[in-house]
Amino acid sequence: MLKIYSPTAILGYGFPIESYKKALELNPDVIAVDAGSTDPGPYYLGKGISFVEKEATKRDLSLLLEMAKKKDIPLIIGSAGGCGTKTSVEWTLNIVKEICKKEKMHFNIALIFSDVSKERVLQALRKGKIKSLDGSHELKENDVLNSTNIVAQIGVKPFIDALEKNSQIIIAGRSYDPNPFSALPLMKGYDRGLSFHLGKILECGAIACEPGSGRDGLMGVIFEDRFEVFPLDERKKCTVLSVASHTLYEKSDPYHLYGPDGMINLEDTVFLQKDERTVIVKGSKFIPSVKKWIKIEGAEFLGYRGVCIAGIRDPIMISKIDEILKAQYKILEENFPKLLGQYKISFHIYGKNGVMGPWEKEKRTSHELGLVIEVLSKNRKITKTILGFIRSSLLHFGYEGRISTAGNLAFPFSPAESIWGEAYRFSVYHLINEELEFPMEVFKI
């Protein structure tokens, strides 16, 4: 029997101290936590920075390091610093160092890096060893060349290697989410299907509970023929529905969960209610991949984004909003012919189709509209020029039937617009069939 403690969905999202104390009482064999996701969008990977604030990560890490020391158990962090680049692994390491220095703690630390060089990806692309994944575009050389960072989702082996080197703290780059949780059970020889499936359920903390929460913990206990999961907060419970439906969550196929080492097959999986708060899972199988396809993720710099927020309440203007906005493109062309093609504009019209865009089927428009004007260009100055110009042009635009001649927009702020800074897009989200090296550093602090 092996107990794995998952304190929270993302390192830095926090967890109640009561749940933490409960976990401490239960004597876990390992603490594992996922720190990353592509969910917050491409910006963080593009910049190589965390989407969680340092102080929040430090709070969680202080408690987890204390537990690791007290119980003499490993603490494993996957996708450190959110995007899992070398910079974000080092960011996490620096927080660990600060805590260790203050608390006078010493650990053997392993860092696992998962950055992949552009040259490596280009070589693989030229050899036809790249394929697209889950709806991504066909990869072009330019997508690779324009990427600021590319990371690979590492498999479980580097984690096991680090544990075998007696690392107490493992800080890994971009990792397949279940792996920090699956590493110790796999090293100890537990069933692979159960180990990986347990990892999949634990990686989001208490999201697999009722009521679900991303900032609370879950305990997983693995046996030879099954695993059990239950929440640490005694007011929450794991139910067959909450655990099984979590298998659906954010995944395209709940029966076949693909990862870097192979596939978790859930066709024969059974979910059973053990008691009010505990679910038993049996029958999950692991099918190792014959050909090793590793997922790589990259982000590309698009330019500088500027945003202006305004409200519109005039019903005459609202009834003509599409043509009014369309007219702005023409006015811009007339005023800045030399900048043509150097900027992009997106009007987000809240109250019309702001959330669903082209998928919107509701034809009624609200009695007031929230307008977000977004401008993007490679050059901060052009973004500012175009955005400022649209703002003033739209404010005073004389549309047909207008009787309110003082101004068309209600600005909540002064200044009305702001340059937000760099914008990125996911340029690489593909599979690579190359033997990749994931360098590891092991040292004591």
Add this chain to the structure above:
Amino acid sequence: MSKLINLAKIIRTKNSGPFVLTIDIILKDKEIYERLKKKNYFSREWWAKTYNIDIEDVLSIVYFDPVCAVKANIRRFVSSGDFGDTDVYGAQQHAPLLEVEIDENC
């Protein structure tokens, strides 16, 4: 005919990677679920109509028996966070499903 919202326990959308939106419907009643599944009520055509999209953009549909769920994966109109995106997490794209009616006795 019943509104889907009355037949379902959970209706949600979320990204499954930056390029795909994954949609989950978890039904309350096992019998209704089995009937709809048998008929493949939630066909690719049904999803395309519900979301106003081309049938090619409905990438896959999976029925998941342990919780009476049907899942559809559809191609995002732009990838998460790219220029022109409206919902980086894809978490607010379920609204059309709250309006649709289902012939549960099909």
